[in-house]
Amino acid sequence: MKKELRTTEGAAPIGAYSQGLVVGDFVHTSGMGPIDPQTGEVDGDDVATQTHRVMRNLGAILAAHGLGFDDVVKATVHLQHLKRDFAAYNEVYKSYFNPPFPVRTTVGSELMDILVEIDFVAHKSA
Secondary structure, rough: OEEEEEEEEEEEOOOOOOOOEEOOOEEEEEEOOEEOOOOOOOOOOOHHHHHHHHHHHHHHHHHHOOHHHEEEEEEEEEEEOOHHHHHHHHHHHHHOOOOOEEEEEEEOOOHHHHHHHHEEEOOOOO
């Protein structure tokens, strides 16, 4: 059984996907880009600003199910310019978490007019 998560506080889907799904005790988010949910435009032209927007979008999806960043167990991150932007992105990313940090995969990817995209798996404790 799966339940769709949807919030106007996060970027709206622009394709055939859900913002997030609840499956058992887990929440899976789609990859979120730095889209401002109010304007529909990319927020910022540097990776730090874009990472903050992505994290706020993801935080809104988690909050729609009563979760927060401390509930995230896995993150997958795509960077348009992996070598150039990793340090700046990582500084912003880690500011949203407390140790122990989620497990994470970070890869360089061809992205459409954005610098960063992130998805999460979160777990709701009993």
